[in-house]
Amino acid sequence: MSDTHVATDVPLSLVEARDVRVSLQGTEILHGVSLRASAGEVVALMGGNGSGKSTFIRAIVGAVPTTAGSIDMFGAPASPPARARLGYVPQRITAAGGVSATAIEVVTSGLLGARERDGRSGSRLRGLVPPRDARTRAREALASVGIEDLAKRDVSRLSGGQQQRVLIARALVRQPRLLILDEPMAGVDLQSQVAFAHTLGHLKQEGVGIVVVLHELGALARHIDRAVVLEHGCVTYDGIPPKDLGVHALPGHEHEHPHTDPPQRDASSLGLEGP
Numbered sequence: 001m002s003d004t005h006v007a008t009d010v011p012l013s014l015v016e017a018r019d020v021r022v023s024l025q026g027t028e029i030l031h032g033v034s035l036r037a038s039a040g041e042v043v044a045l046m047g048g049n050g051s052g053k054s055t056f057i058r059a060i061v062g063a064v065p066t067t068a069g070s071i072d073m074f075g076a077p078a079s080p081p082a083r084a085r086l087g088y089v090p091q092r093i094t095a096a097g098g099v100s101a102t103a104i105e106v107v108t109s110g111l112l113g114a115r116e117r118d119g120r121s122g123s124r125l126r127g128l129v130p131p132r133d134a135r136t137r138a139r140e141a142l143a144s145v146g147i148e149d150l151a152k153r154d155v156s157r158l159s160g161g162q163q164q165r166v167l168i169a170r171a172l173v174r175q176p177r178l179l180i181l182d183e184p185m186a187g188v189d190l191q192s193q194v195a196f197a198h199t200l201g202h203l204k205q206e207g208v209g210i211v212v213v214l215h216e217l218g219a220l221a222r223h224i225d226r227a228v229v230l231e232h233g234c235v236t237y238d239g240i241p242p243k244d245l246g247v248h249a250l251p252g253h254e255h256e257h258p259h260t261d262p263p264q265r266d267a268s269s270l271g272l273e274g275p
């Protein structure tokens with residue numbers, strides 16, 4: 001991991017889940033799952049379909065209750081104010097939600113209720129973000145994912161990959177110190193994947209901690225510091241990922257993974273290798 005923005009030998013833990021258990025409709029889905037992500041660290045959460053990745057992410061962001069274990073965020077037990085400070089991109093939702101809106105409007109909506117703060121410390125809050133600043137920040141967020149030129153386009157007319165980038169920009173506009181993304185690469189074209197890899201590298205350098213659900217390391221491989229693999233609601237691997245390999249190659253992955261996404265071509269073969 002990058003230590004350039006970490007002041008001490010012990011990196012700041014932005015999220016630390018310990019032995020988390022979750023039951024849904026009377027069935028235990030997560031059987032004591034742990035994960036830690038520090039400042040400047042990118043952790044890939046991997047595993048086959050139905051292994052519990054989304055449920056775990058939803059527990060971290062507070063969307064489903066836990067029955068046991070603990071979740072700390074920014075060094076304290078996760079609370080609604082702490083969770084309001086993280087950037088979260090859920091799995092497979094459309095950016096427009098059926099409503100006609102431009103990309104910049106969707107991104108700006110990510111600042112609703114957001115308060116300005118000093119730097120990335122997040123500790124000192126100032127007033128609400130003024131509209132003109134909000135617009136500027138939304139443009140910067142769109143630029144950071146490589147789609148500034150689409151700012152005024154109706155999101156319902158964008159491709160799946162472009163919509164996904166709008167949602168990532170919406171999460172980034174709050175300048176979160178912790179970013180959680182549930183399968184940001186699902187159904188996303190290779191160009192958007194490479195653009196996102198570039199964004200990820202930049203955020204990592206800034207000291208943002210990132211937890212990202214992935215089926216394959218793909219275009220993000222070089223930025224992933226650690227992979228946590230879930231199988232049937234249990235962690236079967238937590239360590240350095242074998243670069244450029246998918247979840248099939250990770251230790252602990254034993255059962256067939258009915259992966260249905262179209263095969264991805266290597267970025268370099270298309271001349272789209274990021275910087």
Ligand SMILES: Nc1ncnc2c1ncn2[C@@H]1O[C@H](COP(=O)(O)OP(=O)(O)OP(=O)(O)O)[C@@H](O)[C@H]1O
Nearest residue numbers: 024025027029047048049050051052053054055056
């Ligand atoms: N609301 C729910 N009620 C009951 N069971 C659920 C609910 N949501 C998910 N599950 C079950 O929990 C298990 C884990 O699902 P989850 O969506 O977390 O897996 P996943 O690893 O994210 O899968 P995928 O890769 O397909 O997105 C599955 O067996 C699923 O059927």
